Amino acid sequence: MLxxxxxxxxxxxxxxxxxxxxxxxxYSSESLDEVVLRKFTQSDGTVxxxxxxxGGPVDLDDLEQLCAKVGWPPxxxxxxxxxxxxxxxxxxxxxxxxxxxxxxxxxPRLVGLARATSDGVFNATLWxxxxxxxxxxxxxxxxxxETMVRALLRLDITNVTLFADAHTxxxxxxxxxxxxxxxxxxxxxxxxxxxVDGGGLKRDGTRRGxxxxxxxxx
Amino acid sequence: xxxxAAMPTSVARPLKAFTTLQPRxxxxxxxxxERPTALNFSAKPHLxxxxxxxxxxxxxxxxxxKSQLLSGTGSLKDTTQAREDLLTKSDEHFAELGLAFEWxxxxxxxxxxxxxxxVGFPRRDKAKFxxxxxxxxxxxxxxxxxxxxxxxxGQLLAFARATSDKALTATIWDVAVTPGWQRIGLGRALVERLLEALTxxxxxxxxxxxxxxxxxxxxxxxxxxxxxxxKGLAFQQxxxx
Numbered sequence: 283m284l285x286x287x288x289x290x291x292x293x294x295x296x297x298x299x300x301x302x303x304x305x306x307x308x309y310s311s312e313s314l315d316e317v318v319l320r321k322f323t324q325s326d327g328t329v330x331x332x333x334x335x336x337g338g339p340v341d342l343d344d345l346e347q348l349c350a351k352v353g354w355p356p357x358x359x360x361x362x363x364x365x366x367x368x369x370x371x372x373x374x375x376x377x378x379x380x381x382x383x384x385x386x387x388x389x390p391r392l393v394g395l396a397r398a399t400s401d402g403v404f405n406a407t408l409w410x411x412x413x414x415x416x417x418x419x420x421x422x423x424x425x426x427x428e429t430m431v432r433a434l435l436r437l438d439i440t441n442v443t444l445f446a447d448a449h450t451x452x453x454x455x456x457x458x459x460x461x462x463x464x465x466x467x468x469x470x471x472x473x474x475x476x477x478v479d480g481g482g483l484k485r486d487g488t489r490r491g492x493x494x495x496x497x498x499x500x
Numbered sequence: 501x502x503x504x505a506a507m508p509t510s511v512a513r514p515l516k517a518f519t520t521l522q523p524r525x526x527x528x529x530x531x532x533x534e535r536p537t538a539l540n541f542s543a544k545p546h547l548x549x550x551x552x553x554x555x556x557x558x559x560x561x562x563x564x565x566k567s568q569l570l571s572g573t574g575s576l577k578d579t580t581q582a583r584e585d586l587l588t589k590s591d592e593h594f595a596e597l598g599l600a601f602e603w604x605x606x607x608x609x610x611x612x613x614x615x616x617x618x619v620g621f622p623r624r625d626k627a628k629f630x631x632x633x634x635x636x637x638x639x640x641x642x643x644x645x646x647x648x649x650x651x652x653x654g655q656l657l658a659f660a661r662a663t664s665d666k667a668l669t670a671t672i673w674d675v676a677v678t679p680g681w682q683r684i685g686l687g688r689a690l691v692e693r694l695l696e697a698l699t700x701x702x703x704x705x706x707x708x709x710x711x712x713x714x715x716x717x718x719x720x721x722x723x724x725x726x727x728x729x730x731k732g733l734a735f736q737q738x739x740x741x
Contacts (some may be wrong), residue, residue, distance in 0.1 A: 356670065361702075364667035399665050403632035404624070406708075407663075407671050431735055437701065441734060443671075443709065448729030459733035463711040468732015469723040471695060485729075 314433045315413065317377070318423045330378055332422060335431050336373050340366055344392040352412045370400035375422060380446050387389065388391070393417050396430050398442075404432050408444035427457055530603040531638040533662075550670060551697050586696045589685050598646045598686070599657065606633060607641045611656040619676045624634060637664035642677075642686055642694050650680050657681045661692040662706075670698045672708040687714075688721060696723075707732075 342359055345366075350356065366372055374395025379387035384390040393414040400406035408430060413423045434442050445468050446454050451461055462468075591601060595681050609630065615622045624632075634640060642658035644651035651657060658677040664670035672694055677686045691708075698706055709732050715725060 285608035297726050361667040365669070368665040368667070397665075399669060399671065400635070401632040401663050401673075402635040403628045405663070405671070405673055407669070409665075409669055412578070433706055440737065443734045445707065446733055451731060451733070453596060454733050458735050458737070460681070460736045461731045461733050461737060463734045466709050466732070466734070467712070467715050467725045468707060468723050468730075469710050469715070469718050470707050470723070470727055470730070471723045 284429075289397060311408060314429055314436065318426070319422065319429075320420065321375075329380055333375065333376050333378060334416070334426060336371060336372055336429075336433055338374060340370075340374060340395070341392065342366075345395060348395060348412055348414060349410075351415055354412075366397065368399075369397040369409075370402060371398040371430065371433060373433075375426055377417070392499055394422055394426050397424050398430060398434060400434070400439055402437075403434055403439065405441045405443065406439045408442065411444075415500050423453070424457060427454070431457070438487060445470075501578075510515065514539055516670075522540075526541075529718060530640070531666075531701065554684055585701070587689070587690055587692050589726055592685075594642075594689065595645070599646050599686070600643050600646060601689075602641050602643050603639070604711045606639070606657050607659060615656055615676050615678055616674075618678055621674065621676060624717060633661070634661070636661045637666060637670065638662040639696050640690055640697075642690065658686045660687075660694055662694050664698065664703060665701065669707070670703050672706070674707075675712075675714075688717065691718070693720060 313440070314334075315336050316338075317333050317334040319334055322330045322332070324330070342363060345362065346359065373394075373396045374392060377393045378389040378390035381387060383388050391414075393416070394412060396408055396411040398406045398408050408427070411427060412422065413426065431442055442459075444454065444459065446459075446461075455461070549654040594600070609626045612629070614625075617623050639659075641660070642654055644653060644655045644657055647653040658681065660672060660675040662670050662672045672691060673686055675691060677690075695706060708718065708723065710723070719725070
């Protein structure tokens, strides 16, 4: 199922982007805390950046809106807050003016998210990879996941895993993820006898919401 | 009302009863408490639950609407009954075999590495291991309570741990049972106890990555492979990187 596109546009108006500049993300920098991934130029000449940030503040309202835009069922806000606070790494993509601190700049807009849980040493798992449907198919999801993976590898966390919907497996394969490596199967356990809110899959494998929790990139 | 003890929790009663009716009150305390975090949140007022068409939720996110409880699952179970069903063999059963489950005491890392080596896992650097365990949400292990031909008293015989964001997801890692104590249900017992602890905290998504030889064991416990095609993937570093 294709994600629903938001008809009520809020600033900045991405439908009028005339040109985009693909920046080579500066992976040579010591930290991957903040990386400018893309520059967009509107028809009136206004320039916006898409910036990856790791460890920055996340507005829960904006996140809920983003999750709704990509078609995920709503999750209790209290749980999302706790989950973010206890995630090892949270990466966001924001669409913002080149100098977001200036008073004339429009407010930054959350357009992407990915988070990783980890023991900080051996294993990490990526969850909730989302890119705003208005900015999909521009390579932002790829850049987001790549930057997260690089950041994790930099910390010597070598086992980076995730769960992907069937239609996103090729996306992750292209980024270096292999399904069932050496026959190892990812498995889900279902709470017996009742459904717990915040979960995406039901016991029989059918999905409560419209789209994958992993990557709504189509 | 006849048979009411076996009836599911009714819509009228808040499902908070689920969190208060704990047959083993220490389960919730067996996982790591909240630690201070580096993330901050914007000063904007926080969202209340978006009601929309979704079912009413209690503050810990447990769904209270009956239709949600029934959808897709088929069987009605009292919630406490469901949790007691999780353990196929009790602590007492294992106590008679000279085995005890430990939660709060950190296992000896040398012994843990010995166990890992015996089951074919790589040995870990001790400092890294200690750090990984301190970042692990739940750790459970099996201790021999008496000396026998197959164990020293106090010896670490089996282990399992789970990482989690403490609200939405959890992943179980490093399930190991020493050869000689396998095939008596210890692996399953460890995982069931982790599941009980995690579900008592309302964590809805619990996952693990299973080697081909143990996929069947986990399926028997209620784990599902590739539900609707959702697959587990792992990043494979390119050679030379």
